[in-house]
Amino acid sequence: MVRVPQMQLSQLAWIDLKVAPKELRLDTLRCGQSFRWKQVKERHWACAMQGQLFVLKEDPHTVYYGVTPAEAKNPHTTGPIKTALYDYFQLDLVCLETEYQRWAKADHHFNSKALAFPGIRILRQDPWENLICFICSSNNNITRISQMVDKLCIEYGTKIATLEDEDYYGFPTLDSLATGVEGRLRELGFGYRAKYIHQTAQTLKHDHAPDWLLSLRQQEYEATKTALMTLAGVGPKVADCICLMSMDHAETIPVDTHVWQIAAREYGFSKKATSKTLSPALYKDIADHFRNVFGPFSGWAHSVLFSAELKSFEDKLDHATLNKKRKRTR
CATH class of the missing domain: 1.10.340.30 (Hypothetical protein; domain 2)
Known part of the structure; x- marks a missing residue:
């Protein structure tokens, strides 16, 4: 019988991924891309992948991954973990802050949501x-x-x-x-x-x-x-x-109920629908519209808008609305 590691968060050493909040927030793990990450206490997430357990946490400045104290001293262990996480979050692929700025200029609806949803990346699963x-x-x-x-x-x-x-x-x-x-x-x-x-x-x-x-x-x-x-x-x-x-395929736009609602509410597609069901032609029109608006990495922009529709993110929307109201009353 294989003995599996028994761990506690308090026993782990934490290695800084050195990634800014605008480039990665762990909210990415709860926006309907992967269904296996589990939140462990506050701000900690864990998932078994590639034959090992990955444990992450974040603070207002960066994201860390957890290893045992012995592993922390061994670059042959920490190096491959960091490489795997950089690939998984595609951290070397795109500067997300630059893309957010471009998407916000291209689309008023994205601009209204972006500040509440920083660091949402597409996972490479x-x-x-x-x-x-x-x-x-x-x-x-x-x-x-x-x-x-x-x-x-x-x-x-x-x-x-x-x-x-x-x-x-x-x-x-x-x-x-x-x-x-x-x-x-x-x-x-x-x-x-x-x-x-x-x-x-x-x-x-x-x-x-x-x-x-x-x-x-x-x-x-x-x-x-x-x-x-x-x-x-x-x-x-x-x-x-x-x-x-x-x-x-970063240009891909999956059109589900949430995206259809966004398209109908914000982009005038309710006038183009001939029935309550999403026809193949309308599906393609919606996807093409998002691709035309956001250009390269349009699927990433779509994921931010999708996250804004989820009930699990309502706290962020409320917080963003509250900040806007505060600014208007100053």
């Missing part, structure tokens, strides 16, 4: 994990998706570590989900998504090369999206989420 998590997202909300993904990891993943008496599991492998899982997933409450997960895992295992999914990062956006939509449970919106969050 593992395509396999991202795919299965967004199959779970169909007709679902963030809280329930997170619960389903947690069940999936506990049932089919490997225990990686225990932090503050809570166990953390790695994401299930392709092989673990490709054989006989549909019935058990239905018992766990996955509903029709159980069939899609099982079918997609089987397709990837038996019909494609081991690196096929990862190789889609090298394709153009439309080719990547088309390929993803050949998998069970992957429609246009789910495919777009995967393209944006794990396939390096």
Whole structure:
């Protein structure tokens, strides 16, 4: 039996990522991109990835990652962790502060939201994990998706570590989900998504090369999206989420209920709708509109506006409104 690390936050040493708040805030972890990060006490987050537990915290000035005191003295340990986090948050890809300024000049609605939502980045996730998590997202909300993904990891993943008496599991492998899982997933409450997960895992295992999914990062956006939509449970919106969050297509605009509401309320698309349902043509028109407004990295700008629609961010909206009122009364 493999012994897993038992950790407490008070025992960890903290290494500064040296990243400004305008470049990264950990609110990024609760805006519907990844469903496996767990908030541990105030301002701390943890997730098992790449066979180890990543623990993060932030203060008003920067973000830190936690390691054991012994690991803190070993650059061969801390260096790869920092490299993995820089890749995951795409910290070397784009200067977010510059992009926020450009987006704010291009769009009045973004300008009205941006100050309340600094440092929201697009995560560069593992395509396999991202795919299965967004199959779970169909007709679902963030809280329930997170619960389903947690069940999936506990049932089919490997225990990686225990932090503050809570166990953390790695994401299930392709092989673990490709054989006989549909019935058990239905018992766990996955509903029709159980069939899609099982079918997609089987397709990837038996019909494609081991690196096929990862190789889609090298394709153009439309080719990547088309390929993803050949998998069970992957429609246009789910495919777009995967393209944006794990396939390096920063121009992708997933159009869900929140984005449709933004488009209708702020950009006049309610006049273009012929019914209450989102047609493929209207979906494309909305996505193209955001791409035209925000240009490069338009999917990143879209994610900020999406975050502003979430109930979990209402505290930020209230705070921003309060500050504006204070400024007007001075």
